[in-house]
Amino acid sequence: MNAGLRRSAVEFLIVSSLQLGVTPVVKYTALSIFVERFLPSIKNNNSPTRTNRIDLEVIQDEILNMSAVYGPIPNGYDILAFYAWLGFLSTKLCGGVISRSLRKKHGDNWLLQPLRQCNLQLLALVSVWVSSKIHDTRPLSVQSLKSLGDVAIKEQHYTTRDFLEAEVVLLQVLDFEIGASNVAYVFLEDFLIRLRKLARVGDLVKLEACMDIMDVLYETEETSVLYNSPDFLAAAILACLFVILAINTPFSAIVPHVPLCGFG
Numbered sequence: 424m425n426a427g428l429r430r431s432a433v434e435f436l437i438v439s440s441l442q443l444g445v446t447p448v449v450k451y452t453a454l455s456i457f458v459e460r461f462l463p464s465i466k467n468n469n470s471p472t473r474t475n476r477i478d479l480e481v482i483q484d485e486i487l488n489m490s491a492v493y494g495p496i497p498n499g500y501d502i503l504a505f506y507a508w509l510g511f512l513s514t515k516l517c518g519g520v521i522s523r524s525l526r527k528k529h530g531d532n533w534l535l536q537p538l539r540q541c542n543l544q545l546l547a548l549v550s551v552w553v554s555s556k557i558h559d560t561r562p563l564s565v566q567s568l569k570s571l572g573d574v575a576i577k578e579q580h581y582t583t584r585d586f587l588e589a590e591v592v593l594l595q596v597l598d599f600e601i602g603a604s605n606v607a608y609v610f611l612e613d614f615l616i617r618l619r620k621l622a623r624v625g626d627l628v629k630l631e632a633c634m635d636i637m638d639v640l641y642e643t644e645e646t647s648v649l650y651n652s653p654d655f656l657a658a659a660i661l662a663c664l665f666v667i668l669a670i671n672t673p674f675s676a677i678v679p680h681v682p683l684c685g686f687g
Contacts, residue, residue: 448606449555454550548586607656
């Protein structure tokens with residue numbers, strides 16, 4: 424994958440998150456899924472072979488049957504258990520086709536081979552959708568994603584079924600393992616709260632400015648590797664802004680709220 428194609432897909436995800444009005448944690452979890460895990464996997468050609476549409480229909484029918492018996496599929500972090508269950512189900516129903524395809528290289532899935540900008544944009548939207556299912560009480564609907572895709576994706580028109588298939592393909596590449604706790608934004612938000620309790624300058628550090636830096640790092644392939652250590656990266660972003668502010672901030676605004684021992 425060339426750098427231009429990657430950057431365009433990441434920028435599309437960032438802009439789409441804004442247009443969909445998702446929360447920052449949904450946006451950055453989607454970026455974590457798409458940039459940190461999905462793109463490196465397909466770059467290394469660890470992509471699944473074409474999903475058989477009959478097999479996909481069987482999986483979807485089983486999901487509907489489960490919903491009819493047990494009620495709607497739960498939102499929130501229970502969706503993680505559901506994705507794990509889906510991976511087990513797909514392997515069993517498809518006779519191990521999916522698990523075998525994960526180990527093959529140079530797959531011929533129509534969404535990944537050839538690797539086109541419009542398909543990456545579709546998968547970027549699906550990453551936001553998966554993240555919304557994890558974090559939101561009322562996750563984004565596939566209709567809202569399709570409506571945005573109809574306007575924003577110029578090269579290809581995608582159906583609702585394409586979105587559902589893209590979700591399965593994304594999960595296959597990730598081996599049905601979706602994690603949302605090791606995300607840089609989560610650490611950043613926590614560290615900023617601590618900084619504001621410690622020093623007055625913390626009140627001057629804007630979360631939006633931190634997010635702008637995070638976006639640039641995600642867009643730049645050479646620096647995106649830093650997200651392998653999200654806690655250290657979050658601390659580094661805060662430290663960077665702290666130093667910038669300290670240069671132009673009076674000393675009285677930087678010292679801790681608690682008086683130092685032996686002074687006043």
